[in-house]
Amino acid sequence: MNEMRMTGFSSEPSGQDPLISVRDLHVRFTTPKGPVHAVRGVSFDLGRERLGIVGESGSGKSQTGRALLRLTAGNGSIDASKMEFDGLDLMKASEKKMRSIRGSRISMIMQDPKYSLNPVLTVGAQIAESCRRHEDISKADAKKRALAMLDTVRIREPEKVYNLYPHQVSGGMGQRIMIAMMLITNPQVMIADEPTSALDVTVQMQVLALLDDMVRERGMGLVLISHDLQLVSSFCDRVLVMYGGRIMETLDAKNLDQAQHPYTKGLLNCLPRLDGRHDDLPVLKRDPAWLTEGGNADGGRS
DSSP: OGGGOOTTOOSSOTTOOOSEEEEEEEEEEEETTEEEEEEEEEEEEEOSSEEEEEOSTTSSHHHHHHHHTTOOOTTEEEEOSEEEETTEETTTOOHHHHHHHBTTTEEEEOSOHHHHSOTTSOHHHHHHHHHHHHSOOOHHHHHHHHHHHHHHTTOSSHHHHHTOOGGGSOHHHHHHHHHHHHHTTOOSEEEEESTTTTOOHHHHHHHHHHHHHHHHHHTOEEEEEESOHHHHHHHOSEEEEEETTEEEEEEEGGGGGGOOSHHHHHHHHTSOOSSSOOSSOOOOOOOTTHHHHOSSSSOOOO
């Protein structure tokens, strides 16, 4: 998978202002069993790059991505000393303003297209609707754009697929359709939440190659949320490693094997290997102090 790494991106600031800048982000939920602190003081910058956020289930990576679009559930709250997108304060933006940003300037690919797509509308109608929602164009022009985008995401027979319903397409095709829907508005930032989960290896590689092409050709910023360390290390430029809602470590993806934090090292050691180095897979030992100490405090570029 290493051949997918593009040389046109850098993990350094390169003199450009970040597209997204987050400082001290907290996401909390009120539940019948008490409060849940899902994201604890997360800080990072996103430039025109591929930024991976990795961690176990419950580490807060998906809630971090959703918070950027203020899509936290009704029983949740978001606090941050700074959460800006292209100079706009996302914490103070009105709901009307956020609706104009979601899907237009910042798009998000959900995990499972079978549940993210509307089951009673054809996939083509949903892609066209995404375009018309943010642009003043006719139905005919929106359909042309949708067909062109289906072709862009390498779907054969776009005219046929345009008229299919979500349950009539495969997982890989559904993921491409979701990508088409999110890209048709030419966003500046794409948040991809486990975009290759439940896909076989061949389709997974195709989806990643497609995302790579889109980022490289359009100059977007990409946040790739995943639990797959090997995938992120080969595809992304930088990686944030999260545990318990905090960032443990921030490092260049190419230097993931040089991680310093014991949590990152533990995750890497738990990966199965074919070289026979482990008789038994080691068990990751978690330190309660990580929930208060964290790792890279500013989460910015190193």
